[in-house]
Amino acid sequence: MSSQPEPVAVAPGPEERRNWTEIAFQLGALLGLILLVAIFALSSPSFLTTGNLAGIARQTSVNALLALGMLVVILTGGIDLSVGAVLALAMVVLAMVITKAGLDQSIGMVAALAVGAALGVGNGLLLTRLHLPHPFISTLGMMNIARGAALVITGGASISALGGGIVKFIGNDEILLGSGDGAVSIPIMLFVVVLAYVAFYFFLNRTVVGRHIYATGGNPEAARLSGVPVDRILVLVYTISGLMAGLAAVVLAGRTDSGYPNAGLGFELDAISACIIGGTSFFGGVGTVSGTLIGALIMGVLRNGLNIMSVDTNWQTVVIGSVIIAAVYVDVLRRRAGQSR
Amino acid sequence: MKSKRTMAAGLAALGLVLAACSSGATTAPSSAAASAAASGAAGAAACQGKTIAVIVKAGTSTYWKTVGSGVDDAKAEFPGCTVTFEGPDAETNVTAQIAEVEAAVAKKVAAIVIAVTGADQVLPSLQKAADAGIPIILIDTNKDFTPKKAFVGTDNAAGGKAAGDYIVKTVGVKAGDTVLIIRGQAGDAVHNLREQGATDPLKAAGVTVIVQPADSDRAKGQAVMENVLQANPNLKAVFATNDEMALGALKAAQQANKTIPIIGFDANPDAIASIEAGGLTGSIAQFPKKIGQFGVETAVKILAGESVDANVNTGVELVTKDNVANFK
Structure with a gap:
């Protein structure tokens, strides 16, 4: 992170104001994650293996990236329902650039990021220029448009076999650390996710724009009066969310070696869940990068563990719902304990 | 809505x-x-x-x-x-x-x-x-x-049964072997029929059947396959109730360096291409x-x-x- 600009005269972020409430708040979701891991580890010897942990990392990456974008949006009091559909459109554009146009995977990757960012700008402008009443509406519209466009340009068919290059490297390849039986394969996408989380941590906590994002969500009117360019911040956060959907599309395309128009169905709900489980407030102004990572991990570990234990299909849905509620409730309890201190 | x-x-x-x-x-x-x-x-x-x-x-x-x-x-x-x-x-x-x-x-x-x-x-x-x-x-x-x-x-149960029969008779799984069925959304009637159709002949042959949901999605099918392989490395065959999940499962098997017969449903163009290239073992056409x-x-x-x-x-x-x- 050497390229990170030096923080100048910026108020400390919430993750630096370490009072007891904050720590307890953080611990809440983390406690849920630890509990979940303990239950699965005790239930199945296959759970805590390096192979399975790499699997969890691969399966969590896409949601972890989408959740980061979702976090900055929810911090402003907004919501982005379009991320799953934007991912699908970016993914099929990427696949078509590579297979139909025959261009290098790097061009496909740039195209996916551009599609994501462009639709994000669109979301932001719908909100700030057309003055649609709530981002729920603008991003819901964008969700349908992007999904429809993905279906239209592919004729509803999947595109497979993207060949080799940067997309495959990011989404599919692994680095082997160590040798022999102790060797551990680390998926490349894990590095992408870690880099993104570190970058977002610094962005939200150490830059003026990052502080403006929190301010916008905390109290938009006060933010406006104190000189925060609220409209520009709003366009920015939806652009970031779109860009992250584009990045997630690159990862998923590499992982599945394909682009398909039905990709990402319901991903927006997983991303929102990760944020909320991680302690982000729907009302804006409250939420952390680390909490979001824990939220995404809870979702990923849960799905993985249920598969490993071969839990009945119909029950899985019940269990997922229950754990989400339990994880957030642990948070509520912790926060209450912190406040009564 | x-x-x-x-x-x-x-x-x-x-x-x-x-x-x-x-x-x-x-x-x-x-x-x-x-x-x-x-x-x-x-x-x-x-x-x-x-x-x-x-x-x-x-x-x-x-x-x-x-x-x-x-x-x-x-x-x-x-x-x-x-x-x-x-x-x-x-x-x-x-x-x-x-x-x-x-x-x-x-x-x-x-x-x-x-x-x-x-x-x-x-x-x-x-x-x-x-x-x-x-x-x-x-x-x-x-x-x-x-x-x-x-x-x-389409008799979806018959389609499932065709896949189950193939796994028993042609793949040759035996009593005690484990077979994975990856199915579409829980409660979906079409996927219920396909799952049941395949489960019957497998259970009759004494095979252990694991059923896991992947919402008809390729990436979710891939994740389910990765996870089930962790707990069941000796998986003998896979039936997915649509081709997208089958293709995801294939990717997971390939990444784990395993050759496991995988059968999909729909015979969509991607699946046909994969069958031809020696990827998927089969798919049920309607x-x-x-x-x-x-x-x-x-x-x-x-x-x-x-x-x-x-x-x-x-x-x-x-x-x-x-x-x-x-x-x-």
């Missing part, structure tokens, strides 16, 4: 995918066709000057056009009949289909052959049609609708053209006063490397 619609649109697109391959199919059960042809003379007389309205889920999509080409074949069999073919602009446009049903009732058509779109929103207007004495034949999508005279479509043809033939039989089967199966076929050339 909206997100459900998007999902429906997504599923619709999945449907589209089915079409391309089936048009090339040459083999299909012919019993229904033969019996319809036998009653052809009486049928032609029965519907002379009458109109049969065929209403599908989306008039313009590839899949429904293939169904429509089967309707055209039936039309040629009964030159005296007027057979109309229509559908909304999109499978999600439920109100347009309701309007088409109402228009058919107003025109006093002799029979309605319909692929009901949406959940059950169209059924009340179909009830009115039935009350007006118009026989209703459901095609493609079966519904719990008492007045229906027949359902014509015959949308037969759905259109048998639908109209069944309507004609009803008009002729003949008895019809409550469920007319349009057949399924397992596509493997041996016969994949017929499906391109």
